[in-house]
Amino acid sequence: MPSAPNSFRTGPDERGHFGIFGGRYVAETLMPLILDLEKAYNEAKADPSFQNELDYLLEHYAGRPSPLYYAKRLTEKLGGAKIYFKRDELNHTGSHKINNVLGQVLMAKRMGKTRVIAETGAGQHGVATATACALFDIPCVVFMGAVDVDRQAPNVVRMNMLGAEVRAVTAGSGRLKDAMNEALRDWVATCENTFYCIGTVAGPHPYPAMVRDFQCVIGNETRVQMMKAEGRLPDTLVACIGGGSNAMGLFHPFLDDKGVRLVGVEAGGKGVETGEHAASLTGGRPGVLHGNRTYLLQDKEGQITEAHSISAGLDYPGIGPEHSWLKETGRIEYVSATDNEALAAFQMLCKLEGIIPALEPAHALGHVIKLAPTLPKDNLLVMNLCGRGDKDVFAVAERLGMKI
């Protein structure tokens, strides 16, 4: 286990490594392109006009800052920690994905790219990308696993209405991993004019760092809002993890605040012990896929195994490399919540707070329901409510046997 560094916020190194994780494991055809992107991103970071344009869009287009909301009824019901929600589900397009997409589409424009591609699981990243591409008048193609096209149908319709082309991917098992393979295949053939807008803190360097930077607006706002609400920093932060972008966005600004406990919740599927889950950090080991070294679900030989989750957005056998590093350094705790725990949490939030959450943050809530009662009443807990559940209502209704 690596020893704790002076700061957890300095990574990655110049080769894109977080400890042994991360890196750039891509085909040579793409290598020059990701080196260009790295250079362009470093220039953009140093250019105040880039940040100004992004800030403007985040405020006036996406609707930031998102509220920090004290969930009184839930707090009373659970009888422990004081629970706040960071309400990124109120963003335009309905999730945190827009934070990152606006940044990347500005990068695409800056680099003179004339076409944008994206992979999507739940469809939230696809919708966000289709939205930003409509705004900037850039043709957009979204790759989505055929299974996810079915279970997240409302988002497919939205993407089409926004003018994006959705390509259903039947290769492999037709889920998020396969959508990412297909997006990478497209990119190798079209890299000269195409920008690949990755939806989470994964992929080859510089994506994990770049997406993290764009998502850090979540944690930065939370810090200010909590100071205003309670006059101090929170004690506990909880977020769900698919690739890990909403969690990284919330956690990263707090990594060096030693008193803040950070808890990432992976998708436990039918239960980690059944083998049918998507908890890469709990049930996987380090390997190389999709451009980086990270924890992966795989067999003895290194063949990637299927993830299982009721949530299309968490149904991925890997995780962003920085999370793998933060797990090994012990800075973040990683736990899991099952399909059934997420479903119970989903229903509880609807009835108790009048908020229909996406199935992804319902996993975070599934853990909060267990964790909060064990904490004292003065423990300030923030959960990232990173997406709304409009896309999930039909799938959940069916699962619960409700008449539609």
Next chain:
Amino acid sequence: MSRIAKRFARLKADKRAGLVTYVTAGDPNLDVSYQILKGLPAAGADLIELGMPFTDPMADGPSIQLAGQRALKAGITVDATFDMVRRFRKETGDNDTPILLMGYYNLVYQRGPERFCKEAAAAGVDGFILVDLPPEEADELKPYAVAAGIDTVLLTAPTTDDERLPAVLKYSSGFVYFVSVLGITGTSSATEEAVRTHVERIKRHTDLPIGVGFGIRTPDQAAAIARHADAAVVGSAIVERVKAGLDEHGKAKADLIPGVFAYIKALADGVRGVRKA
């Protein structure tokens, strides 16, 4: 001198380019796959690329994806792949035809680069072509490959400019693989003129032989590549011949193996018809 270096020296002495044939290990099953491997040199292959199936072949088109799925379903493993090569060396007595393993880095990483290199070398493997291990990450494999006497063939692409080429060449031995098109395997083909320009450019940076692949499907295309490069690499089109030899239940028909060899023979005739200076 490695088997790969010797083979290219021999080709040079014979004043011709070589034919590199790609087949997926274990496709359509372990037995037929071995029979194909065994007969490749006689059919006209000068070097052999043996694909190691991976669940997520990000740089491959549908033909090689499907071949990998057939092989994984048939139970191919890394050990079984090594066994195929060991058996080839032993049963055919062929100690000259180079065999390169082609695939994705995770299978190497899981076994451990050092152990993987040692076991591959002991089985009679001569080189690796790892699609997702660019020079930026090649350090973690190269020392073990060198120690085991295994060549590492890195890929160059049309996007690899003059500034970047030296980095790629630094980690390359045996030959350099030029990926002639932007794209995945088995989709489009480059023009002869584009290939000539890139090969000449790469030649200005290295004395290593240059193999050109991606998109070569016909004997004429192979001949066109042979005019400019030291070897033509054919993969998807061969793998499609394997698929064509399967019945509706996925069982190998009697003409599968002869069909594959006849096609390779035609490619070899194309390549061998080109006399080099």
